[in-house]
Amino acid sequence: MSDVLVRVSGSCGKITLNRPRALNALTLEMVNIMHTALTTWANDVSIQFVLVDGAGERGLCAGGDIRAMYNAVVANRPELATVFFRNEYRLNYLISRYPKPYVVLMDGIVMGGGIGISAHASHRIVTERSELAMPETAIGFVPDVGGTHLLGTAPDELGTYLALTGSRIGAADAIFCRLADTMVLSEDLSILTSHLEKCESLAAVDEAIQAYTTQPPRGMTVEQRAWISKCFAANTVEEIFLALAQEVNPEARDALLELQNKSPTSLKVTLAALRNARSFNDLASCLQQEYRLAQSCLREHDFLEGVRAAIIDKDHAPKWRPDRLDRVTEEDVRRYFAESRVGNLDLTF
Secondary structure (H helix, E strand, O other): OOOEEEEEEOOEEEEEEOOHHHOOOEOHHHHHHHHHHHHHHHOOOOOOEEEEEEOOOOEEEOOEOHHHHHHHHHOOOHHHHHHHHHHHHHHHHHHHOOOOOEEEEEOEEEEOHHHHOOOOOOEEEEOOOOEEEOOHHHHOOOOOOOHHHHHHOOOOOHHHHHHHHOOOEOHHHHHHOOOOOEEEOHHHHHHHHHHHOOOOOHHHHHHHHHHHEEOOOOOOOHHHHHHHHHHOOOOOHHHHHHHHHOOOOHHHHHHHHHHOOOOHHHHHHHHHHHHHHHHHOOHHHHHHHHHHHHHHHHHOHHHHHHHHHHHHOOOOOOOOOOOOHHHOOHHHHHHHOOHHHOOOOOOOO
């Protein structure tokens, strides 16, 4: 059976990610299948909207297939990972500009590449089970799939906090951070899906979603936004560390401990990318930047080491290089952004 189920029900084009044992992690083939289906339906007058969900009980999508990218680099075939990033980012951009309603059910775990196929959509539904995160700094990578745009423009400094720490957030925080729109109870998703598949207009889609929308439980991150906004407003990671160390609340200290386990280089590159994203203020420019950063990560030590420690050997003891913030120079950071290392990303479709 295919890793992506594509079918039509009335006026609805439905896409189901179908790798539940891998938490629906995206492969190149899955990305290509989604892109083909979406471009076909965009010009099909019989399709009024698209509905996207994930098979299994655990989540929509845990991200890209990082193990496959690691294996490609280790086998001296980095071009395979490059093709994945190129096609994935083109899919993200297509979703952001899709001419028809794109409804996505963000139930359970939604991380990394899962954010890319959901948070750029027109109708983003979370549940009380939703856990959203961009955890890339833990594996020597940087937030991508448009994550620098989404988090760089999130309210206050919550996006900076989420990008650097990789913290998971639930429904209320996801809505506040503009990564989702509404919450529906997970127990209502099956009946909502049945109703949506019978809709024949945008108005009917909106009415069906509204009928099952409920108020999310109080968020955790939003309640902490005073110290988050203060500490994560700094322009250097060192200043963020210092500000967190001076806070008296335990949540700030926990954030500092979490950051101290991340790749120092990834933290500095991520912060620079987020600040750039604010000046770009558009998804296309951010995806171009992320494409360069992704290629740079493939060439550097920390990505392979981070994936090894988290996914391959699972010893969770990465040996970062450099291993301290003060050893990551400005030149080290600039090297990641160098345009000469990779060509531009073609976002046309």
